[in-house]
Amino acid sequence: MVIDTLLHLPQAVRDAAYDNTRAVASSAQQLAAFEARSLAVVQQHAADLDVAYGPGARQRLDYFHGPAGASTLLFMHGGYWQMRHKNSFRFVVQGALQQGVHAALIGYTLAPQASLTQIVQEVRQGIAAVRRQALAAGGSGRILLCGWSAGGHLTALGLDGDGVVGGLGISGIYALEPVRHTYLNQALQLTPAEVDQLSPLQLPVVDKPLVLAYGTAELAQLQAQTQAFAHYRQAAPGACLAVPGADHFSILNALADPQGVALKALLALDRA
Template identity: 75%
Template sequence: MLDPLLDLPQGARDAAYDNTKAVANSAQQLADFEVRSAALAAHPQALLDLPYGPLPRQLLDYWTGDASAPTMLFIHGGYWQMRHKNTFRFVAKGALQHGVHAALIGYTLAPQACLTQIVHEVEQGIAAVRQQALAAGGSGRILLCGWSAGGHLTAMGLACDGVVAGLGLSGIYELEPVRHTFLNHALQLTEAEVAQLSPLRLPVADKPLMLAYGTAELVQLQAQSLALAQHRRAAPGTCLAVQGADHFSILNALADPQGVALQALLALGGR
């Protein structure tokens, strides 16, 4: 379902990946995320905007959980060119209620950074969160998760030291279709980057990875997760269809203490 997209007119290609237009109340959902995230920012265990590198967006947030517990590390989306980690702090709520440490990382956005640099920054961020976890009394075991572009970055970061399991929510795992949409104006993906940074083209990391998507999402977004699940069929993890969820509301399945995505990630990580 990914390759035939390239035969469509430009408008159809763009619409196939335009989540904002596809979800009529996306602005309201994002505004709700901001309100809920402000509450998490006021949490007594919150350590906010700790630098992990020299660039303005190389910042991490950290909430301390129980002694020796793992850390859920979330990577935000926005097609590598939009959004900010602060909007998504609310996703930490469920993990914290389970006693799990929680963290978010930011990264430089396109066009200020190419995707190769973004992946490198995320790898730096994962290492910094692991150090923070160990300093905070955590186990240093990272449950890596991300949404949309963050799902892609989760798949790319799965092999990093300390990562024991991953969860990709509505991720992008083959970049070639993206290269032929409006999204590439900022990204300027090269053929080399498509080959080197598409998880569907890379060797499979032998760590558990759950691939979640909403049943109310764009067809191409669902197809991306299903394709990577097939690519990883011999590795631990599977697909999770979140019933009725769109590209934005699927995040509630991670933020809710009993959410199906959070439960799946905790189970993969042995929590």
């Protein structure tokens, strides 16, 4: 597997292979734009914000209301399980709301305050809480799960959740062993057991449709992670979607845009 070759390279090379912020010169500007766009979405749409689904300070969900009987797009943010905040990514639901579905985001405790095992447990609680919120809001309770970067990993692990009908992993991490050998593990402190138990590339395939997207301008390791997981799931429903010219941050526009290729692919799963 291509991603395994990284383990034999010098530490600096291993670190650079997963350093998206350094690889994308405009990352700071894009993140600042995400913040502004997210504020605009909150001002334009009715929503229940920062609803607690657990005792942790970050165990909060946002719920944006859609038409009665519609499904709910649920987004999980990235940041290598140790950075970012759901509030910065509220903009990604703009397209879904315009397409007539409900939308939600969940936060979770970050490493090192929580282990990856704990984060996954929190996310499962969050998915269940969003479904309850959807039903209370007049939605169908059908969940279209999606996430970016670390959120793509969490999407793969949450695909078997009650009410989840399909998913979209955007630029996700599906094999954890390479990450364990980079600077990212200082906060994560991944154990060999967690690598085995929480790497989607080592787990039984969930037989629900999953679209796996990546940008053609992303780091080679990120592209390889998605391609490897798509191959691993080749007998299961879903697709591998290459977004031309997209980097690790700009690829989110393919979800936020009402005509975005990633959003269209996810919404198509609701009609399958």
